[in-house]
Amino acid sequence: MDEAELQGIIADVLKGDTEKFEKIMHLYQKSIFLYCYHMLGHHSEAEDSGQEVFLKAYRYLEKYRPEIPFGAWLYKIAYHQCIDVIRKRKLAKYLPFFYRDEKENKHVDQQIEAHYFDESVHKAMSKLSVEERNLLILRCVEEKSYQEISLILNQSSATLRKKYERSAAKFRKYYAQGKEVGPNEIGQGSGFERTFSFPDVDLTGKVMGKLYAEQKTKERFFVKYKVGLLVAAGMVLTVSSAFAAVNYHSLKNKQGNVVYEKKTLEESGYTRPSKDEQIRSLKSGGYADEVLQEGTAGLFYVVSDIPDMKIYTESKGISFTDVSKLRDKMKDQSVKILDSLEGKYKFESARVDFEPMTYVNPLSPEEEAAIAKKLKRQAEESKKEFAMMPVELSKDYWRILSIYNNQGKDIRVTMSKTSSKETVIVHKEWDLKEEKLMVKGVEMIFTDFGTGKNIHWVYDVPNTNQTIRYHIETSNPVTKEELVKIAESYLD
Structure with missing residues (x-):
């Protein structure tokens, strides 16, 4: 679906055609659910938060500005929703994510079941701030460009690039400490790669039922x-x-x-x-x-x-x-x-x-x-x-x-x-x-x-x-x- 078609659907929803909001959900529900899943580390919390993201998007759709990509606006809602959940439970469960060392182009596929955390990954993630974890997830898991992330987090691309490099370096350091290996060894077959498949989720019926x-x-x-x-x-x-x-x-x-x-x-x-x-x-x-x-x-x-x-x-x-x-x-x-x-x-x-x-x-x-x-x-x-x-x-x-x-x-x-x-x-x-x-x-x-x-x-x-x-x-x-x-x- 191109941007012009999406903007047309948004306009129709704002005119009262609520059923067309379902098309928006079909377009974004998987990516929003996975983002919440990575941020929260729990399937049911991610599902509930995903539903809340779309409810809030519908509720505040009249405040959306077309000059901003709709996806970026939606991810911003998802970000604040996850932060709210983390604050309320006061103990974040950090999740599996894909990690990329952009400076050296080394890849570490940390594909770990949410119920089967690698202790070193868990400890390394727990030492990062919420902002640092979020930045790694948006960049590595969601594969967002720095320009897209800047719209979500209201920060310049240059600032985010520097923050990402610092966050990535901190993660490599903490992970290496947990594994008792050198930071430069990460990404070269460290022995913790596992197959990970995300569960399917369909939020559409639940959200539309609420509406x-x-x-x-x-x-x-x-x-x-x-x-x-x-x-x-x-x-x-x-x-x-x-x-x-x-x-x-x-x-x-x-x-x-x-x-x-x-x-x-x-x-x-x-x-x-x-x-x-x-x-x-x-x-x-x-x-x-x-x-x-x-x-x-x-x-x-x-x-x-x-x-x-x-x-x-x-x-x-x-x-x-x-x-x-x-x-x-x-x-x-x-x-x-x-x-x-x-x-x-x-x-x-x-x-x-x-x-x-x-x-x-x-x-x-x-x-x-x-x-x-x-x-x-x-x-x-x-x-x-x-x-x-x-x-x-x-x-x-x-x-x-x-x-x-x-x-x-x-x-x-x-x-x-x-x-x-x-x-x-x-x-x-x-x-x-x-x-x-x-x-x-x-x-x-x-x-x-x-x-x-x-x-x-x-x-x-x-x-x-x-x-x-x-x-x-x-x-x-x-x-x-x-x-x-x-x-x-x-x-x-």
């Missing part, structure tokens, strides 16, 4: 929106061109009421929002990411030409890397949190999102209008593009997303207790294969969606009318039998 998402007040339709959260109860689906007529199953509580279901877009009565509404909603989420602290929520008003004075409820979850702290946080919630799955998938991280009270007790139209008016005035007085009012979080309703990892392969476990029925919107074009299973007396829904599988069931909390929904998802090659066995561990 078409809309939340309703009474019967909310959960579509995956933010980094780290999954569609509804954790379902990640890849769009397929195949069509299959599916009889979607539902789950009921002990009173016989449906608490979980799937609906197609047509069945749900979903109305596609306008381009302005989509942009405003995405901006609201962006502002929330910027200003909310973990474990807080707020009502956001975004300055817009749309006259409806709409406000958005946004929240930010609490992150955990210590399973004992997670278990302590949820100790009174009747939820089962495991240290590992089948003894080999170890707990890696989790995020807990408590429901804002505006979900539990929705605002009346009069209350919402009054708050919107107040926030609009605040935004005008502060001369900002948005205003925010804090909202209390419920202690009784929540959603936990836990990630368990084994040698780079993830299993995601989502547990949720919400104030209303969960309805997942699916496209009829998605090639889903569903069946109901009975596992140790518990009714479960098993779904095979091509690139992976998931299983879903409901737990009735004793002495209450409340339920906790469990959802376990994994990519191939985990089998149906293995997934059922993992589910059984939560029933024991």
Whole structure:
């Protein structure tokens, strides 16, 4: 695709043709994912960050200037997204990358599995600054020219060339120290070359699903929106061109009421929002990411030409890397949190999102209008593009997303207790294969969606009318039998 055609697609998206954004994603999604993968060193983080990069690109597309190459603009977003992730986790995992000694034209192919780091590479990379690592990755892995990198990092080509030579020299020095060889020996068969193939990834369906998402007040339709959260109860689906007529199953509580279901877009009565509404909603989420602290929520008003004075409820979850702290946080919630799955998938991280009270007790139209008016005035007085009012979080309703990892392969476990029925919107074009299973007396829904599988069931909390929904998802090659066995561990 040439630059003129790309600029035409961008213009069409800005005019409201959101579907054409998919063409942009097809063009850049692999390179952006690989860049995030190199910067972050973890497949699921790279996938989530890649999705966030494209969401931000869509959200701020109106700020893009055509005189700058679109790829450079996109990489700049990716760079800041990765830096933000590194800051939040406070311990970067450095990744495999290709290294080139440009001064002597010596090549070192450091093609190492993300879960199988060469200790010397890891130590050498850890001694470099984030800027130095990023420069090596952009130059050696992404093979960007200095002119392209200058647009991404806002530095002159001459300055970057000097920084690259210094960074490369530092890496050679640190790597040589780790290997106990001389710097000049690097690149001449040092014995650590390994075959490395990047995993395929398709971000398109997930991102486009988010862009078409809309939340309703009474019967909310959960579509995956933010980094780290999954569609509804954790379902990640890849769009397929195949069509299959599916009889979607539902789950009921002990009173016989449906608490979980799937609906197609047509069945749900979903109305596609306008381009302005989509942009405003995405901006609201962006502002929330910027200003909310973990474990807080707020009502956001975004300055817009749309006259409806709409406000958005946004929240930010609490992150955990210590399973004992997670278990302590949820100790009174009747939820089962495991240290590992089948003894080999170890707990890696989790995020807990408590429901804002505006979900539990929705605002009346009069209350919402009054708050919107107040926030609009605040935004005008502060001369900002948005205003925010804090909202209390419920202690009784929540959603936990836990990630368990084994040698780079993830299993995601989502547990949720919400104030209303969960309805997942699916496209009829998605090639889903569903069946109901009975596992140790518990009714479960098993779904095979091509690139992976998931299983879903409901737990009735004793002495209450409340339920906790469990959802376990994994990519191939985990089998149906293995997934059922993992589910059984939560029933024991």
